[in-house]
Amino acid sequence: MIATTLCYIKNNKDEYLLLHRVKKVNDINEGKWIGVGGKLEEGETPDQCVVREVYEETGLTLTNYHCHGLVKFISDQYEAEDMYLYSADGYDGSLIEDCNEGELVWVHKDKVLELPTWEGDKYFLKPLLEGQNRIDMLVEYKGDELVRCENLASPVNTIKSNVLTYPHGFSTRTGGVSEGIYKSLNLGMKLGDDWRRVWENYNRFLSSVGIKQRDFVCGNQVHGNSVHIATSKDLRVAYGKGNIYEVDGYVTNEPGVPIVVFTADCVPVLLEDRKHGVIGALHCGWRSTVADIEKEGIDKMVLLGARKENIHIAIGPAIEASCFEVGSEVVEAAEKLIGGAASRFYEKETDKVTGEIIRCKFLLNLKGIIKERFTQLGVKEEFIEIINECTMCNPDKFWSHRYTKGQRGSQASIISIPPLK
Numbered sequence: 001m002i003a004t005t006l007c008y009i010k011n012n013k014d015e016y017l018l019l020h021r022v023k024k025v026n027d028i029n030e031g032k033w034i035g036v037g038g039k040l041e042e043g044e045t046p047d048q049c050v051v052r053e054v055y056e057e058t059g060l061t062l063t064n065y066h067c068h069g070l071v072k073f074i075s076d077q078y079e080a081e082d083m084y085l086y087s088a089d090g091y092d093g094s095l096i097e098d099c100n101e102g103e104l105v106w107v108h109k110d111k112v113l114e115l116p117t118w119e120g121d122k123y124f125l126k127p128l129l130e131g132q133n134r135i136d137m138l139v140e141y142k143g144d145e146l147v148r149c150e151n152l153a154s155p156v157n158t159i160k161s162n163v164l165t166y167p168h169g170f171s172t173r174t175g176g177v178s179e180g181i182y183k184s185l186n187l188g189m190k191l192g193d194d195w196r197r198v199w200e201n202y203n204r205f206l207s208s209v210g211i212k213q214r215d216f217v218c219g220n221q222v223h224g225n226s227v228h229i230a231t232s233k234d235l236r237v238a239y240g241k242g243n244i245y246e247v248d249g250y251v252t253n254e255p256g257v258p259i260v261v262f263t264a265d266c267v268p269v270l271l272e273d274r275k276h277g278v279i280g281a282l283h284c285g286w287r288s289t290v291a292d293i294e295k296e297g298i299d300k301m302v303l304l305g306a307r308k309e310n311i312h313i314a315i316g317p318a319i320e321a322s323c324f325e326v327g328s329e330v331v332e333a334a335e336k337l338i339g340g341a342a343s344r345f346y347e348k349e350t351d352k353v354t355g356e357i358i359r360c361k362f363l364l365n366l367k368g369i370i371k372e373r374f375t376q377l378g379v380k381e382e383f384i385e386i387i388n389e390c391t392m393c394n395p396d397k398f399w400s401h402r403y404t405k406g407q408r409g410s411q412a413s414i415i416s417i418p419p420l421k
């Protein structure tokens with residue numbers, strides 16, 4: 001699949017910069033009026049591509065631009081194409097005299113739709129000219145003929161907690177641009193999805209949380225109990241190069257360092273001490289939980305200046321007891337962690353037909369165990385919120401590893417101390 005960008009640049013006279021394609025030999029766009037853009041190079045993000053292409057074709061350096069979304073093209077003649085659609089209203093420099101792709105012309109907003117172009121382009125150009133923020137479409141051609149044009153936009157459905165006050169959120173499956181087993185808001189980076197689509201999914205998720213920056217801290221989760229103190233040195237964009245730690249949690253007291261954990265049944269936990277400016281994010285599967293990652297997280301937050309009695313905690317969407325069948329070794333490990341209190345958080349599974357107890361099978365309330373552990377560590381019970389959503393019961397809303405048997409994308413949970421102005 002080809003990935004491209006297309007940008008419509010506006011000046012302060014309400015004119016858009018269009019390229020009248022009249023110069024290239026054998027140009028599939030010959031005679032058409034279109035925006036500026038081109039193919040993504042290897043490893044290039046859509047943002048990097050649009051800035052480079054605009055500079056190469058026009059001589060202008062973009063200073064303010066916006067990605068509206070993704071237009072997916074299918075055709076019986078050409079390779080499938082993902083086109084990242086941009087508008088821009090800030091730039092430096094002056095137009096080059098001689099563009100080798102065609103003639104560059106400023107066209108008034110009211111005239112843009114009258115010029116000859118691809119039939120399908122008008123369907124995304126009209127909302128773009130009207131200033132619509134999100135534009136997602138599927139456009140299908142047979143030869144030069146438009147045979148299908150569908151609006152693909154769906155809302156991002158990020159879940160917020162009532163006990164947290166910093167920008168934060170637990171992602172769900174909806175509102176993204178991924179397809180197939182990753183449909184649609186996949187935020188997992190190593191699961192085989194097209195990484196540029198994941199990059200766009202992050203744009204949407206971060207916007208829904210109110211985080212403006214596009215870099216954050218995340219890493220490889222290993223079901224252990226290590227928690228890393230994150231700093232700005234660990235920041236990277238989705239799929240960008242950077243420090244990657246084999247840990248299951250992060251804490252930080254630095255503004256502008258969003259921290260992320262991934263889950264798809266395991267329990268995501270977000271923490272904050274607003275008073276002392278310290279946050280945490282933990283990936284609490286049962287293994288990390290019984291290895292006491294809760295204590296590691298709290299201790300590292302305290303190290304950064306937090307106080308246990310000020311810490312607020314949100315326990316996010318994850319597999320719940322009715323779906324979470326475990327063996328006796330998990331129950332025993334939970335008993336080791338929180339003692340006799342554990343008996344409140346599991347029950348013996350019964351046979352659905354006969355009602356008889358099934359030996360050695362238990363249904364485990366992992367969220368309850370995590371909450372109990374935090375209260376044992378000195379966090380106030382009333383400062384802990386459990387978000388009662390089961391990932392396995394709602395496979396259209398959440399990624400569930402058990403439900404999909406591993407054929408899946410991933411949720412991300414994020415929290416950030418806003419950057420200093």
Ligand SMILES: [Zn+2]
Binds near residue numbers: 322323390392393394
């Ligand atoms: Zn369930």
